[in-house]
Amino acid sequence: MARITVEDCLESIGENKRFDLVHLTVERIRQHRHGEPYLVAGKNKEVVMTLREVAAKKVTFENIRNLPDAVNEAVTEEVEVENTEEEKAAV
Template sequence: MARITVEDCLDQVGDDNRFALVHLAVERIRQHRQGEPFLVGGKNKEVVMTLREIASGKVTFGNIKDLPAQRRAREAVERDSKGE
């Protein structure tokens, strides 16, 4: 897998704002520590996996607060479709 760079993440965050990138990454890491799964595959450490999520565009300032609720909604739909 290709190496992740801060520049890849800044392309997604925009404005070359490293401070904002750090805040986004910290918020996502907090979510992971509360049980949220990673949205990308890999076997890296938590910080690297979080940066991969940001660089891929799956974690943004626009959706960071909604990601846990979206996961719960998906799981509820899956449970309903299985008849649980």
């Protein structure tokens, strides 16, 4: 498994922004602790998983506030698609 580094994360949010990286990571960890799912696959501790999200550019300063809503909408759409497929199969 590849290792995640601070440098990987800084490439995503901008060089020389270590302080910003800490704030972004802490905000995302708070969201996880309130039940938000991870946006990347893995079985690491929450800090590592959150850094993986940042390095993958799935968590940014632009979308951090909207992530809970976006994830909930995606799950709702997925459930609706599954329900539609089940209805079609039942017919």
